[in-house]
Amino acid sequence: MSDLPRFFCPCPLAAGSRMELPESAARHAVKARRLKTGSTLTLFNGQGGEYAGKIVCIESARITVDVEEKRDIERESPLAITLIQALQSGEKMDMTIQKAVELGVSRVVPVASRRSVQRLDGDRARRRLEHWRGVALSACEQCGRNRLPEIEAPLDLIGCLRTLSPNSETGARWILHPDGSALSLAGRPAGNIELLIGAEGGFDPEEIRLAQSKGFVSIRLGPRILRTETAGMAAVAAIQLLWGDF
Numbered sequence: 001m002s003d004l005p006r007f008f009c010p011c012p013l014a015a016g017s018r019m020e021l022p023e024s025a026a027r028h029a030v031k032a033r034r035l036k037t038g039s040t041l042t043l044f045n046g047q048g049g050e051y052a053g054k055i056v057c058i059e060s061a062r063i064t065v066d067v068e069e070k071r072d073i074e075r076e077s078p079l080a081i082t083l084i085q086a087l088q089s090g091e092k093m094d095m096t097i098q099k100a101v102e103l104g105v106s107r108v109v110p111v112a113s114r115r116s117v118q119r120l121d122g123d124r125a126r127r128r129l130e131h132w133r134g135v136a137l138s139a140c141e142q143c144g145r146n147r148l149p150e151i152e153a154p155l156d157l158i159g160c161l162r163t164l165s166p167n168s169e170t171g172a173r174w175i176l177h178p179d180g181s182a183l184s185l186a187g188r189p190a191g192n193i194e195l196l197i198g199a200e201g202g203f204d205p206e207e208i209r210l211a212q213s214k215g216f217v218s219i220r221l222g223p224r225i226l227r228t229e230t231a232g233m234a235a236v237a238a239i240q241l242l243w244g245d246f
Helices: 023-031 092-102 124-141 156-160 206-214 229-244
Strands: 007-008 018-022 040-044 052-061 062-071 080-086 107-112 171-180 190-195 217-220
Touching: 007 124, 018 206, 023 062, 023 229, 040 062, 040 171, 040 229, 080 092, 080 156, 092 107, 092 124, 107 124, 107 156, 124 156, 124 229, 156 229, 171 229
Parallel strands: 007 040, 080 107, 080 190, 171 190, 171 217
Antiparallel strands: 018 062, 040 052, 052 062
């Protein structure tokens, strides 16, 4: 993959056009990447593919770019992986979302479980959602993805599970639990994979029972108990190695 700096531009892009970089991207280009007039870069808008670009003018905080040829490049996983992640404390949630995007997850659903240390509601939940979407966007810029994964608004885990059909008709549902079975290597899961990961204190027994009633199968990754920030990433990496694009 090219090491050219990549910038997300939430607007229509077309070869042969001229545009200004969004303010935040322009600031990053000048202050962090030290780009100058004539520097080349890559642009994407989350709709697929990417465009070559060249800076033609820098005036204060404004950067004008010539949009050049489109490259029909996709770096999405062949697996549609949904990570249902119980809210984590501190910066763990940021790291989980960042790494999930890098590993190819297509959707992240943050949920408040009964043992979650972190609690969000109202304005705080909206601010965190906006922040997480920014983390995901930055991860796409870094890792080369040209489509933005979905980052859902935080939900209550019990409420989220109750809205699901009893069994997944589109693929596999797995919940990580120390007493689960080893991940089966037989056959490739068809369709969407939904992966449910607990918070620091794990799952409440009622949450496990409800998840299992909705078709989630308890699995474990080896004999060791993994931290919440390790479990989901290890599971996604294993899934990508077995059936995805690793």
